[in-house]
Amino acid sequence: MEFKLTTNQLKRMPTYLDLLRKLSSNGVKYISCQTIADCLSLNKEQVRKDIALVSSIDGIPNKGRNIDLLIKDIEIVLGLDNGNKAILIGVGSLGTALLKYNGFKNYGLKIVGAFDKNKALVGKKINDIEIYDLEKLRNVIEANNAHIGILTVPSEVAQSVTEMMIENGIEAIWNFAPANLTLNENIIVSNMDMAQSLATLSHKLYIKNMKG
Amino acid sequence: MEFKLTTNQLKRMPTYLDLLRKLSSNGVKYISCQTIADCLSLNKEQVRKDIALVSSIDGIPNKGRNIDLLIKDIEIVLGLDNGNKAILIGVGSLGTALLKYNGFKNYGLKIVGAFDKNKALVGKKINDIEIYDLEKLRNVIEANNAHIGILTVPSEVAQSVTEMMIENGIEAIWNFAPANLTLNENIIVSNMDMAQSLATLSHKLYIKNMKG
Secondary structure: OOOOOOHEEEEEHHHHHHHHHHHHHOOOOOOOHHHHHHOOOOOOOHHHHHHHHHOOOOOOOOOEEEEEHHHHHHHOOOOOOEEEEEEEOOHHHHHHHHHOOOHHHHOOOEEEEEEEEHHOOOOOOOOEEEEEOHHHHHHHHHHOOOEEEEOOOHHHHHHHHHHHHOOOOOEEEEEEOOOOOOOOOOEEEOOOHHHHHHHHHHHHHHHHOOOO | OOOOOOHHHHHHHHHHHHHHHHHHHOOEEEEEEHHHHHHOOOOHHHHHHHHHOOOOOOEEEEOOEEEEHHHHHHHHHOOOOOOEEEEEEEEOHHHHHHHOOHHHHHHOOEEEEEOOOOOOOOOOOOOOOOEEEHHHHHHHHHHHOOOOOEOOOOOHHHHHHHHHHHHOOEEEEEEOOOOOOOOOOOOEEEEHHHHHHHHHHHHHHHHHHHHH
């Protein structure tokens, strides 16, 4: 089964997954699209379409779909079932926060190693994740079969560090640096720019207060 | 001076700010748009337009603009000059990571208090930020003149917690919860969904590997 979800469909999948996992852990066995829609304040038809697209089973009338099978189906679509391995480069303030964050495993991501050019950090561990010298980049990527590179370096080195990741086998960049990366189109990039997001918020607040 | 930047212009501002601050701290006094463009691998004309829009001064021929004045101008446009105060609700794994993150102050944001429904956390401090009982929400917001609410709660309570923030005086929501908030249009929202961003990355990697 190969299918590509739209951006909006994709965006809703983690929300479904969160809800379904919570219900499953509370012992709920079956769920209807109506109930999912109600719990999440979403449109019922939209939920029906989303779920039909990813679900490998049909619902049982008046009962709904088996929650655990539905969770598995969504995990497969999100590529979470085979455990994505990532390395992180840039153990500054944000990199450290991400290494300490324990929520990634809910989305199938495991950080297998961190890197920094600061030699004083090399050999230390944060949240049980070792910090390596950049010279070990290829070794760590290959030994762990890591495909994702988490980028938490300053903006002015973001492009060069990304290129180094790619040369050493990384296929997908999760970019937390405030920088627009220029990359070959076969490289996957997802941007997560806190500075931009906060700047947008601050600017809107500034405009609002100017008007008010 | 009141002007509204486009989303793309806004997105580039923190990148300019990062670069200019770094150059300024290295003793550089003047900079041209050409140099900014070169340092950031951006289009020169785009940089020229962006800078002209926010700068209160003209550049000096063959020298460029005064860096420190340009920094101030960008800070004003981003609403960073008057120090945005924020409260955070939801001291779970992500909330804790954000409280520990020291990079927000570069963007003028100060978290003045955190909240959680778990009474066992109340009274504790993370990175010198106190965790309060939710009953104190209005007090803390008013005493600190906080306008921004950082939302790091589970998706199923995101909407209700947001409404509680707004009832108590918050005007702008920085939403880290994997949930789409339905709000009155005078409330400012900026979404920062790590789960969605990671899901997008994972799904693209899944599609790529299916094809490969």
